[in-house]
Structures are given as C-alpha cells and as structure tokens.
Amino acid sequence: MTARKTPSPLAPLIGPIRGRIVAAAVLQALSGVVGLVPLMLLVEVARGLLAPGPAQAGRLWTLIGLSLLAALLSLALGAASTVVSHRADDDMQLSVRRRLAAHLARVPLGWFARHGSGRVKKALHDDVGEVHALVAHTVPELAGVVAVPLAALAYLLVVDWQLSVVAVLLVAAGIALFARAMAGGMAKMTEYARAMGEVNAATVEFVRGIRVVKQYDRQDRAASRFRAAADAFADFFLAWSRSTTPATVASFLLLSAPFVTVTVVSAGVLFCALGWSEPLDVVAFALLAPALCAPMQAIGSRMQQLQAAGGAAGRIRDLLAVPGLETGDERPAGSRVELDGVRFAYEPEPGREPHEVLRGVDLVLEPGTVTALVGPSGAGKSTLATLPARFQDPTAGTVRLGGVDVRRVPERILYRTVGFVFQDVQLLRASIAENIALAVPDAGPERIRAAARAARIDERIEALPAGYDAVVGEDVQLSGGEAQRVAIARTLLADPPVLILDEATAAVDPAAEREIQDAVSELARGRTVLVVAHRLPTVTGADRIVVLDDGRIAEQGSHEDLLARGGRYAALWAAWREGSEAPAASAADPEEDPR
Numbered sequence: 001m002t003a004r005k006t007p008s009p010l011a012p013l014i015g016p017i018r019g020r021i022v023a024a025a026v027l028q029a030l031s032g033v034v035g036l037v038p039l040m041l042l043v044e045v046a047r048g049l050l051a052p053g054p055a056q057a058g059r060l061w062t063l064i065g066l067s068l069l070a071a072l073l074s075l076a077l078g079a080a081s082t083v084v085s086h087r088a089d090d091d092m093q094l095s096v097r098r099r100l101a102a103h104l105a106r107v108p109l110g111w112f113a114r115h116g117s118g119r120v121k122k123a124l125h126d127d128v129g130e131v132h133a134l135v136a137h138t139v140p141e142l143a144g145v146v147a148v149p150l151a152a153l154a155y156l157l158v159v160d161w162q163l164s165v166v167a168v169l170l171v172a173a174g175i176a177l178f179a180r181a182m183a184g185g186m187a188k189m190t191e192y193a194r195a196m197g198e199v200n201a202a203t204v205e206f207v208r209g210i211r212v213v214k215q216y217d218r219q220d221r222a223a224s225r226f227r228a229a230a231d232a233f234a235d236f237f238l239a240w241s242r243s244t245t246p247a248t249v250a251s252f253l254l255l256s257a258p259f260v261t262v263t264v265v266s267a268g269v270l271f272c273a274l275g276w277s278e279p280l281d282v283v284a285f286a287l288l289a290p291a292l293c294a295p296m297q298a299i300g301s302r303m304q305q306l307q308a309a310g311g312a313a314g315r316i317r318d319l320l321a322v323p324g325l326e327t328g329d330e331r332p333a334g335s336r337v338e339l340d341g342v343r344f345a346y347e348p349e350p351g352r353e354p355h356e357v358l359r360g361v362d363l364v365l366e367p368g369t370v371t372a373l374v375g376p377s378g379a380g381k382s383t384l385a386t387l388p389a390r391f392q393d394p395t396a397g398t399v400r401l402g403g404v405d406v407r408r409v410p411e412r413i414l415y416r417t418v419g420f421v422f423q424d425v426q427l428l429r430a431s432i433a434e435n436i437a438l439a440v441p442d443a444g445p446e447r448i449r450a451a452a453r454a455a456r457i458d459e460r461i462e463a464l465p466a467g468y469d470a471v472v473g474e475d476v477q478l479s480g481g482e483a484q485r486v487a488i489a490r491t492l493l494a495d496p497p498v499l500i501l502d503e504a505t506a507a508v509d510p511a512a513e514r515e516i517q518d519a520v521s522e523l524a525r526g527r528t529v530l531v532v533a534h535r536l537p538t539v540t541g542a543d544r545i546v547v548l549d550d551g552r553i554a555e556q557g558s559h560e561d562l563l564a565r566g567g568r569y570a571a572l573w574a575a576w577r578e579g580s581e582a583p584a585a586s587a588a589d590p591e592e593d594p595r
C-alpha cells in the first residue's frame with residue numbers, strides 16, 4: 001500500500017470553490033496569452049511594411065485593428081478572472097468565518113481563558129486574510145506567470161528555433177543561478193528565525209526587566225544580552241547575504257528583460273550575418289523575448305505567499321479542530337448542584353505528566369444557601385468553581401445540576417441557570433447602565449439601579465459626573481473590586497438560580513470588604529451560591545464553609561462549627577486573628593500576601 005500524502009490544510013478551505021479558482025486561473029492564463037497576440041500581429045505589420053512590392057494598406061489596418069481587439073480581449077479576460085476569483089474568495093471568507101464563529105460558540109469557555117483572544121483574532125482576521133491573498137491573487141497570477149513564457153516560447157520556436165535556443169539558454173542559466181543562490185535556503189531560514197527569536201527574547205527581557213535594571217543600576221548587564229543577540233544576528237545576516245548576493249544579482253541580471261532582449265538581438269545580428277536568421281525574425285525576438293523572463297521575477301514572492309497561506313490555513317484548521325462542547329437536551333429540575341467524585345487535571349504541557357488539581361471532590365450546594373470555598377492558593381478552588389458552568393468538564397466524576405449531568409443540559413439553559421462572576425471581569429466599553437443590563441436589555445433605569453444598590457456599587461456610580469451613563473474605560477476607570485461589583489449587579493439582574501462567584505484576590509480596605517460581604521449575602525437570597533473566598537473575613541456569614549486542600553475537601557461546616565472543631569480552618573482563622581494586619585488569605589498562603 002502506498003503511504004497517503006497528508007492533505008494540505010488548504011484543501012478543506014478552498015475545496016468548495018475549487019472550480020471557480022480553476023476558472024479564474026484559466027481566464028488569467030488566457031488573458032496573458034492573448035496579451036501576446038498584439039505583439040505577434042505587430043511583427044506581421046512590420047513584415048507587411050518591409051515586404052517588397054505595393055504596400056497592402058488594407059491588410060495592415062486589419063492587423064492593427066485585430067491587435068487592438070486582442071489587447072481589449074486580454075484586458076476583459078483579466079477583469080473576468082479578477083471578478084470570478086474575488087467572488088469565490090468572498091464566499092470562502094464568509095463561509096470560513098461563519099464556520100469559525102459557529103465552532104467557537106461551542107468551544108468550552110475554559111479554552112478561551114487558556115489561549116486568550118489573540119489566537120481567535122488572528123485566525124478570524126489575519127489568517128482568513130492570508131488565504132484571501134492566495135485565492136484572489138496568487139493562484140491566478142501564478143497561472144499567468146507559467147502560461148505567458150510558454151506561449152511566447154512556442155511562438156518564437158516557430159519563428160526561429162536557433163535564436164530561441166539562445167534565449168532559452170539565457171533564461172535557464174538565470175533560473176539555475178537563482179536556484180543555487182536559494183539552495184540551503186530553508187536551513188538558512190531556520191537559522192534566521194532562530195537568530196531573530198534570540199533578538200526578540202533579549203528585547204522582551206530587557207524591556208520587562210527595565211524597572212529592576214534601573215533600580216539596581218545594571219543597565220550594562222541587561223543590555224549585554226541584547227547587544228550580543230543583535231551582533232550575532234547582524235553577523236549571520238551579513239555572512240548569508242555575502243554568500244548569496246553575487247549569485248542572486250547575476251540571476252536577476254540574466255532574467256532581466258533588457259538584458260535578455262539585447263543579448264538575443266545581438267545574437268540575431270550575428271546569425272543574420274552568418275545567414276542563419278532573417279532580419280524580420282529578429283524583430284519578433286526584440287518584441288517577445290521580454291515575455292520569456294519578465295514574470296519570473298514574480299515567482300519568488302508568490303511562492304512565499306503560498307507558504308504563508310498554507311500556514312494560515314493550518315492555524316484555521318487547528319482552531320476548527322478544538323473539540324466543542326457536547327450537550328444533550330435534558331432540563332435540570334431545580335437548582336441543587338452536586339459534585340460527585342469529581343477529579344480534574346489540566347492538559348499538561350508537552351512532555352509533562354498531567355497533574356491532578358481536583359482529586360475526588362464530593363460536594364452538594366443546596367438551594368437557598370451560600371457555600372464558601374477556602375484553602376491555600378493552588379488548592380483548586382477556582383478550578384472547582386468553573387466546573388458547574390462547564391468552563392471545562394471533569395476528567396472523572398459528575399457535576400449535576402437539578403439532578404441532571406451538566407453535560408446533558410443544553411448550553412442556553414445551562415447559562416441561564418448558572419451565573420458566574422469570576423476574577424477577570426469583562427466589562428464592555430459601554431455605559432455602566434448598558435453593562436449592568438447586558439442580559440436584560442429592556443430593563444428600565446429603576447431595575448438597573450436596584451441591582452447596583454444590591455451589589456453595593458450604586459453610590460460609586462452616582463458620584464460620577466455622568467452617573468450611569470459613564471462609559472467604562474473612557475469616563476471612568478473602575479478598580480478590580482468595583483468592576484466585580486458591576487458584574488455582580490449584572491448577574492443579579494440576569495437572576496440565575498445558581499451563582500458562582502470567584503472573589504477578587506486583590507487586597508481591599510475593610511469598608512470595601514464589608515460591602516462585598518453584603519453584596520454576597522444579597523446574592524444568596526433564594527439562590528444556590530458558591531463563593532471562592534480568597535479572604536477569610538468575607539466567609540464568616542456563609543451557611544457552610546468548605547476547606548479545600550490539595551484538590552480534596554479537608555473540612556466543612558459553619559464558621560462556628562469549624563472553629564469549635566479546632567482543625568485546619570481554626571488554624572487559618574487564628575493565624576488571621578493574630579496577625580490582624582495580615583489579611584487572612586495570606587495566612588492561608590504566603591504566596592498570596594498582597595502587601
């Protein structure tokens with residue numbers, strides 16, 4: 001059996017418009033070939049003018065008329081090719097963008113948290129644009145680049161094969177020289193990328209560390225890696241261009257239209273003297289020899305475009321291959337959340353062993369209660385909080401919502417049932433009122449204000465000159481804690497029966513702490529609430545406190561129960577009380593000490 005070639009990533013993108021791309025390429029090739037016809041007809045005009053005997057004016061005018069027609073036809077064919085390729089390209093771009101958008105809507109939210117928006121933007125915008133260049137421009141142009149020299153050569157061979165051999169030898173020598181200059185180009189390109197990467201890394205290191213560098217007056221040390229990288233790059237580039245420049249310049253000269261024309265015409269003069277060629281045939285070469293080599297110049301950049309489009313199509317394919325969420329169509333009955341034997345491991349870095357972040361968690365969140373999750377940083381609190389909203393699915397065990405496995409709940413119903421406010425709150429560049437009313441666009445100002453009051457952010461908004469019309473990021477810069485309370489107001493208005501809140505880790509003053517506590521109690525009314533608490537004082541009022549340690553539940557109970565038990569929580573609490581100026585979460589984990 002023969003090994004099957006890996007299909008190009010371009011195939012699925014351009015498959016549906018393949019026919020039209022071929023049509024555009026054929027039209028462009030025809031346009032190029034028909035563009036040669038006026039030159040051939042002009043050779044015939046020259047023959048007519050110089051022919052002995054009475055000039056056949058009628059025939060000559062006919063030839064000139066025909067050349068004009070051919071020139072126009074060539075233009076029309078070129079325009080038709082552009083229209084066909086751009087229409088096909090529009091359809092391709094629209095369908096790829098639609099497929100990407102539809103697919104991304106099904107990708108788990110956790111994927112976006114891990115990969116950021118840069119990759120999505122690159123695929124949807126830049127990469128689709130690269131494939132556009134290929135479909136709309138590169139392929140038709142390459143067809144022209146190949147067809148025009150072949151047609152010119154066929155014509156010239158018929159006119160005078162000996163002179164054609166001279167022209168072909170010249171062009172072949174030019175191509176051979178160019179190929180030699182480019183030989184080992186791939187290896188050199190890899191080295192180029194490596195040297196350039198080293199310069200980039202040194203630049204980033206230099207800029208990122210500039211504060212430390214300046215503070216300790218070590219500019220020289222920081223700059224030395226950058227200087228070394230820049231010098232190494234310059235040395236490499238100089239050596240590379242020195243070794244390739246003579247061959248490249250010679251090949252460009254051999255392939256340049258004036259050089260080819262002058263050389264072929266000189267050979268023609270010699271061949272006429274030897275009686276091998278006819279003077280009028282030399283005119284044909286003077287007119288058509290440039291067509292043999294002119295398009296060659298374009299090949300290099302077109303090949304680069306082809307490579308770039310292949311890379312772009314690969315990235316689009318990879319994005320389309322990110323597994324989407326599978327859902328069913330079962331409706332949860334109620335808002336009790338149960339975690340049953342839940343284990344979870346993030347996808348490991350290549351070559352690393354997967355590390356289990358959650359190692360068998362059983363937990364029930366009862367409707368109408370607030371459960372607070374505490375524990376040292378890295379215990380898995382934030383990870384656990386993402387599971388009910390399916391940011392990711394557990395690697396083992398089940399998360400049930402109203403008795404139904406969340407994997408069987410349709411996405412729309414899941415997000416209507418489970419609301420979440422995480423640490424990296426996203427506010428839109430819109431008015432605060434619009435931000436709060438995101439899920440309920442027809443909510444009136446009174447409902448918006450009531451939600452803001454409940455989230456303890458109303459006073460801050462009222463104090464702004466533009467009030468609720470202040471545009472976030474333009475009229476007002478909100479702190480992390482404030483942005484989170486706007487997000488809480490938004491969630492209150494959306495009114496989901498289950499609410500997951502991952503408290504902002506940043507240190508806040510006691511007044512703000514109390515406000516957050518109040519806001520959380522407000523959220524609790526009649527809902528199932530899970531709060532990831534990074535500061536102990538915010539959890540005392542919770543119905544139940546769950547202490548998570550190294551992916552397992554270490555203890556659970558009310559604040560009083562846990563204190564009375566004198567275990568892990570009591571120790572955390574005592575540590576917080578003793579160093580009362582030290583925030584409690586830092587007692588739980590020195591890494592999080594925000595001071």
Ligand code: ADP
Nearest residue numbers: 114346357375376377378379380381382383384
């Ligand atoms: P906590 O909220 O208790 O501080 P997390 O749930 O944030 O703990 O993190 C638990 C562990 O999972 C940590 O070791 C952390 O490094 C790891 N982790 C968190 N997020 C990711 C991620 N997106 N990819 C890989 N590992 C992660």
